[in-house]
Amino acid sequence: GQPGGESRVIIRGISTINASASPLYVVDGVVMSNFELLNPNDIESIEVLKDASSAAIYGARGANGVIMVTTKRGNAGKGVHVSYDGSLSIGKMARKIDVMDANEWMSTFKQGLENANEFQGKNFTTDLSQIFTDERLFNADGSPKYNTNWQDEASRTAISHNHQISIQRTGEGSSIGAFINYTDQQGILLNSYFKRINAKLAYDDKPTDWLSTSVNLLVNHTWGNRTSDNPYGQGALRTMIEQLPFLPVKLDGEYTQTNIINTSSILNNQTDPNSGKQGFSPEGVGNPVELLERMQAMQYRTQIFGNAALTFHLMKGLDLKTQFGIDYHNNRDANYTPFTPRPMINQSSEGAASANNSNSLYWQEETYLTYVKDINKHHINAMAGMSWQEYNYTKFEASDSKYIDDFYGYYNLGSGTNRPSVGSDYDKWAMNSYFLRLAYSYDNKYMATVTGRNDRSSKFGQNNKYAFFPSVGLGWMISNEDFLKDNSLISKLKLHTSYGVTGNSEIGTYKSLATVSQSNTIIGDALHVVSYLDNMPNPDLKWEKTGQWDLGFELGLFNNRLNFDISYYYKYTSDLLLDRPVPESTGYSSIMDNIGAVSNRGVDILVTAYPIQTHDFQWTSTLNLGFNKNRVEKLDESASVDPVTGKRQ
Numbered sequence: 001g002q003p004g005g006e007s008r009v010i011i012r013g014i015s016t017i018n019a020s021a022s023p024l025y026v027v028d029g030v031v032m033s034n035f036e037l038l039n040p041n042d043i044e045s046i047e048v049l050k051d052a053s054s055a056a057i058y059g060a061r062g063a064n065g066v067i068m069v070t071t072k073r074g075n076a077g078k079g080v081h082v083s084y085d086g087s088l089s090i091g092k093m094a095r096k097i098d099v100m101d102a103n104e105w106m107s108t109f110k111q112g113l114e115n116a117n118e119f120q121g122k123n124f125t126t127d128l129s130q131i132f133t134d135e136r137l138f139n140a141d142g143s144p145k146y147n148t149n150w151q152d153e154a155s156r157t158a159i160s161h162n163h164q165i166s167i168q169r170t171g172e173g174s175s176i177g178a179f180i181n182y183t184d185q186q187g188i189l190l191n192s193y194f195k196r197i198n199a200k201l202a203y204d205d206k207p208t209d210w211l212s213t214s215v216n217l218l219v220n221h222t223w224g225n226r227t228s229d230n231p232y233g234q235g236a237l238r239t240m241i242e243q244l245p246f247l248p249v250k251l252d253g254e255y256t257q258t259n260i261i262n263t264s265s266i267l268n269n270q271t272d273p274n275s276g277k278q279g280f281s282p283e284g285v286g287n288p289v290e291l292l293e294r295m296q297a298m299q300y301r302t303q304i305f306g307n308a309a310l311t312f313h314l315m316k317g318l319d320l321k322t323q324f325g326i327d328y329h330n331n332r333d334a335n336y337t338p339f340t341p342r343p344m345i346n347q348s349s350e351g352a353a354s355a356n357n358s359n360s361l362y363w364q365e366e367t368y369l370t371y372v373k374d375i376n377k378h379h380i381n382a383m384a385g386m387s388w389q390e391y392n393y394t395k396f397e398a399s400d401s402k403y404i405d406d407f408y409g410y411y412n413l414g415s416g417t418n419r420p421s422v423g424s425d426y427d428k429w430a431m432n433s434y435f436l437r438l439a440y441s442y443d444n445k446y447m448a449t450v451t452g453r454n455d456r457s458s459k460f461g462q463n464n465k466y467a468f469f470p471s472v473g474l475g476w477m478i479s480n481e482d483f484l485k486d487n488s489l490i491s492k493l494k495l496h497t498s499y500g501v502t503g504n505s506e507i508g509t510y511k512s513l514a515t516v517s518q519s520n521t522i523i524g525d526a527l528h529v530v531s532y533l534d535n536m537p538n539p540d541l542k543w544e545k546t547g548q549w550d551l552g553f554e555l556g557l558f559n560n561r562l563n564f565d566i567s568y569y570y571k572y573t574s575d576l577l578l579d580r581p582v583p584e585s586t587g588y589s590s591i592m593d594n595i596g597a598v599s600n601r602g603v604d605i606l607v608t609a610y611p612i613q614t615h616d617f618q619w620t621s622t623l624n625l626g627f628n629k630n631r632v633e634k635l636d637e638s639a640s641v642d643p644v645t646g647k648r649q
Helices: 052-061 102-119 150-154 236-242 288-294
Strands: 024-027 043-049 066-071 079-091 158-170 174-186 193-208 211-225 296-315 318-337 352-375 378-401 421-442 446-457 466-477 490-504 516-523 526-533 544-557 562-574 577-581 590-594 597-613 618-634
Touching: 024 052, 043 052, 052 066, 052 421, 052 446, 052 466, 052 490, 052 544, 150 236, 150 288, 236 288, 446 490, 490 562
Parallel strands: 024 066
Antiparallel strands: 043 066, 079 158, 158 174, 174 193, 193 211, 211 296, 296 318, 318 352, 352 378, 378 421, 421 446, 446 466, 466 490, 490 544, 516 526, 544 562, 562 597, 577 590, 597 618
16 A cells, blocks of 8 residues: 555445545544554553444534544553564565566467457558567567566565654643654555654543542654555556566666557558558557656645543532644645656656645634542443534645756746646635533443433534434343353353444535635737636535444353454445536536435454463454445436436436
8 A cells, every 4th residue: 555545444334325424533532634654662552432322422424434543641540651663574466466577478469460360351461570670679580589577677575664753651639741853665666665653642630539630742744755546547556557568677778668669560461562561559658667756746744733631520529621622634635747858657748747735724612511429330331512613724725837847846836838737726614513422320220321412513503503413222231130141151241232323514614605706808809817606505404314223242251252343233324415407507516415325234343352361471363244235215306407407307
């Protein structure tokens, strides 16, 4: 994969067609984007919320599941703890595609001539020395001088290393943790790499009996050179498979291209000099080594993430917590295709450069009450609160081409002699939420949880700004019943079921509104800027909603040395967000609307074993299996209309 690349996580199937299917990442209570930037060494624990009962507390953003991440803080014990963690890894291409070498390619070409003679009525010569006459590449008998394995030439053995220093201190009523990390990850393809420097500070204190405080601050800076991961373009991933094997990487000190090959035309009928001639020329394919070594696609990412919280202990069992968190990103991309006297991958030979810079700031504020109470065998855990979230995004980009040399690269876009292109973008959305949860258990045997969340999002239509997302969960801890309490084999047995509704709001910010665009047009003899509406408004646009039911059990054997967690689930997503065609007489081609439904059903199986558990050595094995069946249940018939008359087809 791409060094530093983003991994794709799907939880219990894809429940959408047009919106994002990625789960919600919540780090130390704050929603985080670009989760791949987080330093894995900072992670203390990860919890995946899959069922609706647990995910419903995140309402409009929880339909794709929630991944809860807790990062490291101060030392659990008293005193100072200093540690170093380091690793070295080696990566190679796991498997190469079996392609023809130079001799096999020539043999196949000859076979093609023979097939044309036999099946197409041709009479070509099959003497390859009459066609491949370029003395730089072929011997006198037409055999190739070079035999290049382009997958070997464009890849390497990647060596990566990671270093982390942790300082954790715990005192009377307070703790602090400081962490710094450096990562250098080489890509398997030439000249691709990812580097990261990361610093994190966590501080917890309880200055009085009625107040606890915590501060968490994380700073990431990454940089690297990426390669095109599009296998359909003229990038290295394609050309390392398609490039001709009889071409060397360099010839006379210059990178080779398919356009340097000189071939001779041959007669259509080798016995008739008046039969006309047939020429042969290869498809234009770039040199993958040159693409990797000379083209630049730099990415710079800076992230500031953190939160501060105050917890007021109002009375025994009753706490009021208020927390403010931010996730700020500054992203910069810089790309340069060098000046070269030869065409490179069918591009202009004068070079091209582009750069863009974007800034995004997400903030959230949450204030909530929690109440915990034990009354004999009854246990109550209640929570109620409110939340505000806002996201702001700005971007500027520019590009130019026709550079006379490579001196400036992408650092002086204005030195290009072509007309430069510039652009900018702005985006903003906000959400306000109210939520509650009530959990009850009796004698640690019978459990029930009720959750509700009301969300309002600026993304949706004026008539559907609000949505309510409820859930209920039930559990029975059978192993605490008298008939299983002292069982030597079964140490834990719990049945659980839940049903709930969650939402998906991850669509474009202004899809429900009539947006304005601008372009240039000629009016009279002059060029004018004109404005027009480019999006049909939909005041009824609302959330995708996913109703999910699941049933499962947790089984622990041999004093919980062997554990099973197995669940069956069924998810039904309605009000899919899709572009619905409308008659072009309206002035538009489509409108964003809620149409159709998707279902997912499957089984989750988690097996965890602890074969060895001693003071000096611990061995844990985990097997995670998932089976999912995805189905498009329906698409609204009104979504298919004649583009002129508007009648259903």
